[in-house]
Amino acid sequence: MKCGYCGYEFRIEEAEKGCEKCGSFGGCNLVKCPKCEYEQPKIPEWINRLTDWLKKKQIKVKQ
Amino acid sequence: MSALPNSSAPTIVRYPESVESVIQRIEACLRAGDYPFTKRSVAILALYNDTEILESIERQEGSETLAKIRKWVEESNATGVPPSYLVVEARQNTATEIAKETITKTSASRNRVSEYLGRLCTHPFWGFPILLLVLYFGLYQFVGVFGAGTLVGWVEEDIFGKVVNPWVISLFERFNAPQWLNELFVGEYGVWTLGVTYAVALILPIIATFFIAFSILEDSGYLPRLSLLVDRIFKRIGLNGRGVIPIVLGFGCDTMATIVTRILESKRERVIATFLLSLCIPCSAQLAVVAGLLATQKVIVIGPGISIPTLLVIWGLIMTMVFLLSGFLAAKITPGRTAPFYMELPPIRLPSFANVFAKTFARMQWYFLEVFPLFIVASVVIWMGQMPFGWALLLAWIGFAIVKRWGWFGRLLGSGYGFFIGLAISAFSHGYTPFQAAITALRPLVNVLLLPIESAEVFLFGFFRRDYGAAGLDKLVSEHSLTPPQMLVIAVTITLFLPCIAQFLVVRKERGLGMAVGMLAFTLFFATLVGALLARILMTTGWLA
Numbered sequence A: 001m002k003c004g005y006c007g008y009e010f011r012i013e014e015a016e017k018g019c020e021k022c023g024s025f026g027g028c029n030l031v032k033c034p035k036c037e038y039e040q041p042k043i044p045e046w047i048n049r050l051t052d053w054l055k056k057k058q059i060k061v062k063q
Numbered sequence B: 001m002s003a004l005p006n007s008s009a010p011t012i013v014r015y016p017e018s019v020e021s022v023i024q025r026i027e028a029c030l031r032a033g034d035y036p037f038t039k040r041s042v043a044i045l046a047l048y049n050d051t052e053i054l055e056s057i058e059r060q061e062g063s064e065t066l067a068k069i070r071k072w073v074e075e076s077n078a079t080g081v082p083p084s085y086l087v088v089e090a091r092q093n094t095a096t097e098i099a100k101e102t103i104t105k106t107s108a109s110r111n112r113v114s115e116y117l118g119r120l121c122t123h124p125f126w127g128f129p130i131l132l133l134v135l136y137f138g139l140y141q142f143v144g145v146f147g148a149g150t151l152v153g154w155v156e157e158d159i160f161g162k163v164v165n166p167w168v169i170s171l172f173e174r175f176n177a178p179q180w181l182n183e184l185f186v187g188e189y190g191v192w193t194l195g196v197t198y199a200v201a202l203i204l205p206i207i208a209t210f211f212i213a214f215s216i217l218e219d220s221g222y223l224p225r226l227s228l229l230v231d232r233i234f235k236r237i238g239l240n241g242r243g244v245i246p247i248v249l250g251f252g253c254d255t256m257a258t259i260v261t262r263i264l265e266s267k268r269e270r271v272i273a274t275f276l277l278s279l280c281i282p283c284s285a286q287l288a289v290v291a292g293l294l295a296t297q298k299v300i301v302i303g304p305g306i307s308i309p310t311l312l313v314i315w316g317l318i319m320t321m322v323f324l325l326s327g328f329l330a331a332k333i334t335p336g337r338t339a340p341f342y343m344e345l346p347p348i349r350l351p352s353f354a355n356v357f358a359k360t361f362a363r364m365q366w367y368f369l370e371v372f373p374l375f376i377v378a379s380v381v382i383w384m385g386q387m388p389f390g391w392a393l394l395l396a397w398i399g400f401a402i403v404k405r406w407g408w409f410g411r412l413l414g415s416g417y418g419f420f421i422g423l424a425i426s427a428f429s430h431g432y433t434p435f436q437a438a439i440t441a442l443r444p445l446v447n448v449l450l451l452p453i454e455s456a457e458v459f460l461f462g463f464f465r466r467d468y469g470a471a472g473l474d475k476l477v478s479e480h481s482l483t484p485p486q487m488l489v490i491a492v493t494i495t496l497f498l499p500c501i502a503q504f505l506v507v508r509k510e511r512g513l514g515m516a517v518g519m520l521a522f523t524l525f526f527a528t529l530v531g532a533l534l535a536r537i538l539m540t541t542g543w544l545a
Helices: A012-019 A045-063 B018-030 B039-047 B051-063 B063-077 B083-102 B113-121 B127-174 B178-186 B191-220 B222-237 B241-250 B254-263 B265-279 B284-295 B310-333 B354-386 B390-402 B404-428 B434-448 B453-466 B465-478 B484-497 B501-512 B513-541
Strands: A030-032 A037-039 B300-301 B306-309
Touching: A037 B354, A045 B300, A045 B354, B018 B039, B018 B063, B018 B083, B039 B051, B039 B063, B039 B083, B051 B063, B063 B083, B113 B127, B113 B222, B127 B178, B127 B191, B127 B222, B127 B254, B127 B284, B127 B310, B178 B191, B178 B354, B191 B222, B191 B284, B191 B354, B191 B465, B222 B241, B222 B310, B241 B254, B241 B265, B254 B265, B254 B501, B265 B310, B265 B484, B265 B501, B265 B513, B284 B310, B284 B465, B284 B484, B306 B310, B306 B434, B310 B484, B310 B513, B354 B390, B354 B434, B354 B465, B390 B404, B390 B434, B434 B453, B434 B513, B453 B465, B453 B484, B465 B484, B484 B513
Parallel strands: none
Antiparallel strands: A030 A037, B300 B306
């Protein structure tokens, strides 16, 4: 995943460490960037697959 | 731990004279040789106030030497810019010089337009007109005019108002549902006619356009540049560029943003940011609904396709003034100093459609899953408050909350006791419901703001959730045809008014009950004061009438 604020790329598992410090009531579905702690929502897996497919299609069209 | 020989290698990094002299003085003090690094490195780490190194110095050189070193470091801190910052800056400059000498860039890897645009966004002069353009097109045109005007008009009036709601109401009529069930689902404040309609027909289209605009900004790399641009202003209000993260997130949800204030370095910054979030940062739905309502009022056309929404501009100016002034005063009152801010800037880029789509969808899903159940709960609570037996339920809940520490038996006893007292009140209240009591309690507030009594509902709903109150504002404007000055007064007051229940609970958790209650009392007083003053100024002068 890429942080929307500082642009740092990280794995979800890395970001989950940030949740340990959080005092919220849980289940917020947000991901905290390990570098700058900016929060953004977790992107569902099917959206990731769809965007990957769209990107591949875009590359094919360009070629 | 064995000592490393002191390196006689030439120093590559050239520190400013003020820093270099402190380093050399500290270096000269270090007589013992049992350090894990060279004396120079130890001296630099002492400049950073590194606890481990300072302890090691005290152990080996004695507390007198340590006191001397601390004094030099403090003296160099007093010059304004901390030496740790100057050290990082000098290292960065040296690294840049080395990179320049050793790395060859091919022209293809450089995007001159993006670099130029990136520099322009952080320019002390041109950065602000760019920010205004972003706000005009992103917030006003896209969220206000298109989202809150066109989309809401279509979904709320055409789909829900003409097709869906009449069909649901007819369904209840067809099955001859009892009166209380009708009131619960399709009454004035029913689960369907209020909760579902607010969440789907009003909030969803506005929030969707807001999240699209926000995701575009995020994906373009504009937000870190905004941090740099406002760093100087934020320092005046006791924060720094890093404070942009909780403040920007506050425009999404103030409750979450209050938790994010933990990333700020000092307690002072965390307190100031929490205070500003509670007072004058509207959440996404509130911002979008207010922008949508005010965007269509008193619009001055200044040229083909260019118009100025006067009410929205005045509201924005008042909010900015309150933000800066209250931040400035908070920074003066709260003891401590602002930490320096430096960050690596990612390149500015054209937002990718796939990223914007993914982020908008994820945000909408997150928001909707959180909002929808709460809107339903709020509708049910309001329905209960409108019933004569609402007193029994309300007091049962208060009894439950008061004695919850006594275990299950205590809770049962407390809620049962509250329930029976509530029943007794219901019997003697002659149909006077808790909802009516709350509205009566808010009557002095709306009187002082020179607003119709119906607007008390907006303030009451706003305490459940800010966006719920904002949605009520939309209904109030359409049903009671408020004048433009009244619209401005209510928009300003509701934005500054009490934080919602969830935000209050988080502030209590993060900053303690005393500070949470203090902030609550101050926001109530301040919002009323600003609203009352504005109402009187507008009434006396006749502006915007």
